[in-house]
Amino acid sequence: MNILTRLNKLLAVIAMLSCSVSIVSAQDFSFGTADGQTVPISSMRGKVVVLLFSGVQDPQRREGLAALESLAKRYQGKDVKVCWVSVNSPSELTDVQLKSAGGAAASVTVLRDSNQAAFKRFSGKLAQLPTIVILDRQGTGVGQPRGGFNPNSDFINDLASTIDGLLRR
Secondary structure, three states, X not given: OOHHHHHHHHXXXXXXXXXXXXXXXXXXXXXXXXXXXXXXXXXXXXXXXXXXEEOOOOXXXXXXXXXXXXXXHHOOOOOEEEEEEEOOOOOOOOHXXXXXXXXXXXXXXXXXXXXXXXXXXXXXXXXXXXXEEEEOOOOEEEEEEEEOOOOOOOHXXXXXXXXXXXXXX
């Protein structure tokens, strides 16, 4: 094999690795609601799902919720579910507080991952609050989890490009 052929094969492998997607199945997780209901993630299948894992201790919670509300309004009437997921246990954040944690973000579903099982699974090595994860219509994580929230970034359009691509599939 000549050097050019080897180089081409090496470049092909590098390209495949750089395009790799973090694929995490969402089939085993359930979230709680402030009303005491259980919401299995499988009930969201058929929709593109945006999960923003955060907590009341997160100083960027309000800005993150405002951005999620804007995203939810952008996709209103489409097969997109936008959720703010508290990682706080009921002893850290009561159901009454969970209801009000969403504030004026009426289009955003507020859920609880009190044992942090979904957060740990989806955030992987990142384990940073907030963490944003997008799931495709089959409930599989798309791309790398996004840690942190920069209010000066083009957050909405960054997520929208991924969501739009998933909706076209």
